[in-house]
Amino acid sequence: MLHKLDIKAFFFNAKTDYLPYYKQFTFTLESEASVQELLARIQEANENFAYPQSNLVLKINSWVVEGTQTIGSLVQRLGTSWQIDPVSSYRANHGLCINDADFMQSFALLAPYAREEDAAFYKTLYALHYASRTELFVREYIGDAVLVLAHKMITEGSEHKESILKAITSAESGLLDCEYENGLFEAQDHSKAIAELKAMVTEDDTPSLCTKLMQRFCKEKTPPKRVAQTIKNLSEKQVAHYFAHASHDAMHARITEKGMKGIHFASANKLCGLGILKDNKVLAFKKAGAILLDAFDCGAEVLIVEDLDALEMFQKHFSAIEKTVGREMIGLELIWAEDFIAQISKS
Known part of the structure; x- marks a missing residue:
């Protein structure tokens, strides 16, 4: 054809x-x-x-x-x-x-602990290295490929586990900056390997016995009950849907059914930095800001956020996100997907 x-x-x-x-x-x-x-x-x-x-x-x-x-x-x-x-x-x-010198520079972090077969395997990850989304925000990022190699070496029983973990976390931008997203046309999912590496790094951060006892006997404050949000004149506004790795189809159908103006934006399916917020706030805010700005610049007046945790991150840190990206998003309103559905169902 x-x-x-x-x-x-x-x-x-x-x-x-x-x-x-x-x-x-x-x-x-x-x-x-x-x-x-x-x-x-x-x-x-x-x-x-x-x-x-x-x-x-x-x-x-x-x-x-x-x-x-x-x-x-x-x-x-x-x-x-x-x-x-x-x-x-x-x-x-x-x-x-x-200039792809950075590809082998990343391998150099693990070269002292690598076997010939490890080096050969790493060279098959060339495309993965350059598909790393984090590199769009931090040019010094070591790449997803070397993290995948590190996981392979450790799970295959390398005696250098601690040195490998130190190498990929002590780099200027390493493991803890990774929020894995597939950028390859022929998809690969290495999120499990990245999560396991992070668990290895943080396994020593388990609470002490004293901390556990304090947590047990100290009453935690009950979080206030969440109040459903509504947006004034919603039916007259242009709406976009941020869904990350969820599905957009059902929301698209609802927006169309109500005759509302739906705005599509390229980063609607990207991760927003929520997974790295604890380890690198600035990078998380850059990622969140890229998504919010993309929707805003495409004409969205309301951004429907599928995930409640992502919405709360956006709302709690909105001013900090604006400062990080150097732009104000005046007039952009945010609403949780379930609140949006509840509101349009009444109209």
């Missing part, structure tokens, strides 16, 4: 360009053709376009894609309008080619 693709391709040459730019192309390719074949076609059309000849990994519509991926599989999920970017725009030096 043939697919007509509308391509917006990234161009940049560190030797001649001050800023990157994009050029538009249209190509027709077979479903079975690979991304690498598409890139070759772009280069034929414009000799200034460049892409790696090895470790071919790039971003298409923000998803990390390998060069062997077929056109048909991408069209099925992404449609036929694509924006092609380097896997790390920050590290780009010529087109899609990047």
